[in-house]
Amino acid sequence: MIRRRSLLTAAGLGGAALALPGTTPLATPALATPAPGGAGAPIDLPAPTAGRPVGTVSLHLVDGSRQDPFAPAPGPRELMVQLWYPAAGTAGRPRAPYTTARVASAMERDAFLDQGTLGRMRPTARLGAPALPGALPLLLLGHGRKGGRSNCTALAEDLAAHGYLVASVDHTYDAAAVEFPDGRVVHSVLEDEPADWDAAERKEIAARVADLRFVTTELTTGRTALRHPALPGADPRRIGVFGHSMGGAAAAEAVRQDRRFAAGLDMDGGFYGSPVADEGLDRPFLLLTALADHETWQRWRSHQRGWGRQLLQRDSGHLSFTDRPYSAGPGHFADHVPRELYAALFGTISPARSSALARAYVRAHFDRFLRGRPSPLLNAPSPRHPEISFVWSRG
Numbered sequence: 001m002i003r004r005r006s007l008l009t010a011a012g013l014g015g016a017a018l019a020l021p022g023t024t025p026l027a028t029p030a031l032a033t034p035a036p037g038g039a040g041a042p043i044d045l046p047a048p049t050a051g052r053p054v055g056t057v058s059l060h061l062v063d064g065s066r067q068d069p070f071a072p073a074p075g076p077r078e079l080m081v082q083l084w085y086p087a088a089g090t091a092g093r094p095r096a097p098y099t100t101a102r103v104a105s106a107m108e109r110d111a112f113l114d115q116g117t118l119g120r121m122r123p124t125a126r127l128g129a130p131a132l133p134g135a136l137p138l139l140l141l142g143h144g145r146k147g148g149r150s151n152c153t154a155l156a157e158d159l160a161a162h163g164y165l166v167a168s169v170d171h172t173y174d175a176a177a178v179e180f181p182d183g184r185v186v187h188s189v190l191e192d193e194p195a196d197w198d199a200a201e202r203k204e205i206a207a208r209v210a211d212l213r214f215v216t217t218e219l220t221t222g223r224t225a226l227r228h229p230a231l232p233g234a235d236p237r238r239i240g241v242f243g244h245s246m247g248g249a250a251a252a253e254a255v256r257q258d259r260r261f262a263a264g265l266d267m268d269g270g271f272y273g274s275p276v277a278d279e280g281l282d283r284p285f286l287l288l289t290a291l292a293d294h295e296t297w298q299r300w301r302s303h304q305r306g307w308g309r310q311l312l313q314r315d316s317g318h319l320s321f322t323d324r325p326y327s328a329g330p331g332h333f334a335d336h337v338p339r340e341l342y343a344a345l346f347g348t349i350s351p352a353r354s355s356a357l358a359r360a361y362v363r364a365h366f367d368r369f370l371r372g373r374p375s376p377l378l379n380a381p382s383p384r385h386p387e388i389s390f391v392w393s394r395g
Contacts, residue, residue, distance in 0.1 A: 008245065008270030008294060008318075043120045043330050045154040045323060046355050048161030055087035055129030055160075056096045057231070060181050061224060063214045069207050070173035070189050077207075080170040080178050081215055082149050084125055084160035085232035086132045093126035099150045102185050106177035107148060110188075111324075113331030121327060123153050125160070131232035136165040137370040138219060138234040140212045140254070140261075142247025143168070144269075144322075145204070146188045148175045151322045152244060158359045164366070165232045169215055171208050197272075201249075205273030208250035212241060213258050220260075238262065238370040242362065244321050245269045248287075252276040252300075255283055263369035265362060267321040271296035280304040284395075286365045286378075288358070290316035290347060293391065307369075307395030309378060313357055314387040317347035321358050325351035349387065357385060 048054060063077040098104070098121035108115050139159060143151045149168040156166040170178045178186045194200035218224035220236040240263045241251040248266025253274035255264040263284040268291065271277040277296040280303030287297060287310040297310060319325065325346055328334070334342045364375035376382070381390055 008268065008272070008291070008296075040116075041120065041330070042122050043117075043326055044122045045124065045157070045326060046352060047124050048158040049359060050158070050161040052161045052163075053087040053090045053129065054084055054125040054157050055090070055093070055127075055131060055232075056082060056084050056123075056125040057128055058082045059224065059231075061215065061218055063210075065214075066210065068172065069203060072189075077172070077211070077214075078180065079172055079211055079215065080149065080180065082168045082170075083232060084153075084156045084166045084168075085136065086160055086163055087126065087129035088132050090126040090129045093129045096123050096125045096127045098123055098153065099148065100179045103148065103150075103177045103179050106185070106187060108331070110146065110176050111327075111331075112333055112336035113327055117327050117331035120330065121153075121323070124157050125153075131230070133233075135233040135235035136163060137238035137240070137366070138216070138236075139164050139166045139366060140216060140239070140241040140251075141166055141168040142171070142208060142212065142241075142243030142250050143175060144243075144245030144247055145174065146176050146190060147244070147247070147322075148177070151324070154323050154326075154355050155321075155358055155362060159363060159366075162363055162367075165219075165234050167215055167219060167234075169208075169211050171211055174204060174207070201246075201273030203273075204246065205250050205253050208246070209254045209257060209274075212250065212254045213260075216258075216260060236260070240264065240366045240370055242366075243267065243269065245318065246272075249273055249276075252281065252285060255281050255285060259283075263366060265365055267358070267362075268318050270294055271300055276300060278303060280306075281308075282306045284308070284365075284369045286361070287311070288313060288321065288361060289391075290318055290320055301392050301394075304394055309393050310391040311361065312389045312391050313349070313354070314389065315347045315349040316354060316387075317343065317345045317349075319345045320347055320349055320354040325354060353387070357387060360385065361388065 059081045061079045068077045104118035149170040173189045219234040241261045242265035243251045244267040248269030251264045255261045265286045277299040282305045284307040364377040367373040
């Protein structure tokens with residue numbers, strides 16, 4: 001039986017974490033229509049909705065100011081971060097892989113996908129393409145529990161094509177697998193069923209928020225920005241943070257802790273591991289959900305002080321906001337899991353439609369609060385997007 005707490009803390013990479021006790025069980029809808037792609041065929045992610053080319057690079061960052069809270073031996077916190085950005089051109093630059101072969105193998109095993117599925121995923125971005133000059137609004141992106149930095153590639157590429165610098169963080173020892181430049185591969189050490197969920201979530205959220213704050217510093221005023229002038233520039237006055245599932249919960253706590261984050265957004269993540277549900281936030285925050293409601297969201301609504309919205313995406317599942325719907329069909333995920341789990345994770349919405357909705361509303365939110373570009377999408381239901389309903393509004 002799929003429980004709400006499990007869905008709101010898991011990235012969906014494994015089934016065990018989704019069988020934990022919680023609140024009211026979910027109903028079982030019909031299965032989603034899988035993305036196309038026969039055996040061995042490329043699985044193309046949707047192209048960005050703007051015609052501007054997109055580049056991507058990966059960075060290995062070391063935070064020498066803190067010890068890794070999950071590492072088996074004492075040592076500084078190491079992270080892999082992927083940047084997506086508007087490119088000046090892509091001539092001679094190869095198409096970026098979805099992830100590394102070794103990370104893909106680990107993720108496929110944990111996610112009950114056929115081996116080789118993620119290697120067939122084809123993003124749009126080009127490796128190392130030169131960045132457009134100038135300082136770009138910066139968006140920090142966090143993955144779900146036991147997920148990975150590539151999980152929302154289609155969304156990140158679209159934001160980059162529209163002029164954002166998107167920095168997606170692999171939260172080491174939380175992510176399913178992280179490969180460092182020297183060949184080391186670090187796997188998740190998180191328990192599927194912690195004896196004390198509250199304590200586990202507090203530790204995980206604290207580590208994630210520290211990661212996000214460190215990466216923000218590195219890309220704006222830190223050593224990375226100073227030592228690598230060829231990297232795309234980040235505007236320290238225009239910074240947002242968002243994420244899926246546990247990544248969304250961490251985004252909310254990052255806004256609570258750090259005033260550099262002007263706005264935040266959570267895609268179907270329960271507000272676990274922090275005081276956000278009981279304190280609210282004093283800056284703009286958008287909650288996009290597949291579940292109709294949740295007790296942590298209800299508490300947040302009662303305490304939110306800044307602008308806020310909770311929007312429900314009809315016919316969706318917990319993973320509909322990520323790239324996973326594109327790999328689930330070709331990777332035969334439904335053959336390996338109960339029908340109830342598949343339905344709870346993907347709903348009935350098509351991958352292409354779910355991507356279009358996430359791209360439209362995430363961009364509208366950050367365009368409004370980082371660029372001063374209001375959008376009617378955030379004011380009232382849209383006849384062009386009938387799947388989105390307004391659960392709650394403030395401001």
